[in-house]
Amino acid sequence: DRDAEATAPLEVHYKDGAKESRELAIAPHDYDIQKLSLPETMVTPPKDVLARIDSDKMAIRKARAKISEPCNFFGTFSRPAEGIISGTYGSQRILNGKPKNPHMGMDIAGKVGTPVKAPLAGTVSLIRDMYYTGNTVLIDHGCGVQTVYAHLSKVLVNTGRHVEQGELIGQIGKTGRATGPHLHWGLSLEGQQLNPQPYLK
Numbered sequence: 001d002r003d004a005e006a007t008a009p010l011e012v013h014y015k016d017g018a019k020e021s022r023e024l025a026i027a028p029h030d031y032d033i034q035k036l037s038l039p040e041t042m043v044t045p046p047k048d049v050l051a052r053i054d055s056d057k058m059a060i061r062k063a064r065a066k067i068s069e070p071c072n073f074f075g076t077f078s079r080p081a082e083g084i085i086s087g088t089y090g091s092q093r094i095l096n097g098k099p100k101n102p103h104m105g106m107d108i109a110g111k112v113g114t115p116v117k118a119p120l121a122g123t124v125s126l127i128r129d130m131y132y133t134g135n136t137v138l139i140d141h142g143c144g145v146q147t148v149y150a151h152l153s154k155v156l157v158n159t160g161r162h163v164e165q166g167e168l169i170g171q172i173g174k175t176g177r178a179t180g181p182h183l184h185w186g187l188s189l190e191g192q193q194l195n196p197q198p199y200l201k
Helices: 047-064
Strands: 007-012 019-025 033-036 084-087 094-095 106-109 115-117 122-130 136-142 145-152 168-170 184-190 190-194
Touching: 047 122, 047 136, 047 145, 084 184, 122 145, 136 168, 145 168
Parallel strands: 033 094
Antiparallel strands: 007 019, 084 106, 106 184, 115 168, 122 136, 136 145, 145 184, 184 190
């Protein structure tokens, strides 16, 4: 969590009914600063697309709020695409000289058409062409764990489909707000966006 407080509570429940509570210190972290040049409509969108942007946000929020079974997440993911890491979680984005929201995922640069694969088994919970993220896929891995795949050139799955780890779900593209072809890969737990990189095998 990029905006976590300086401490976080930890509560452990034992089988015999006992419990133990502690406060954990959260170590500070320095984040990158990225300065990008984009079409102005992708930085300050025109009024006629604001309703679409709000609808996109609502759709993502609703999908991420779902907590389903079974739980397919056991601590690690395989890499969803080959390529160079071109953007990191938490980096401050300055778009056309204007400070914007931090980057809440990991970017993997690659050629248009590069395969994008499910890093873990799950169910496709959302497919949508969004203003900012272009062709976007969300996978529900159970227990509140969701991953998102954005800027795809092609989507090769359908909503509701179960996918296995390593199964092809799409191809890298540059749809939506993108300076070049890449995959934006995001992770969330019960709606809270997290850094996916530490969970890679």
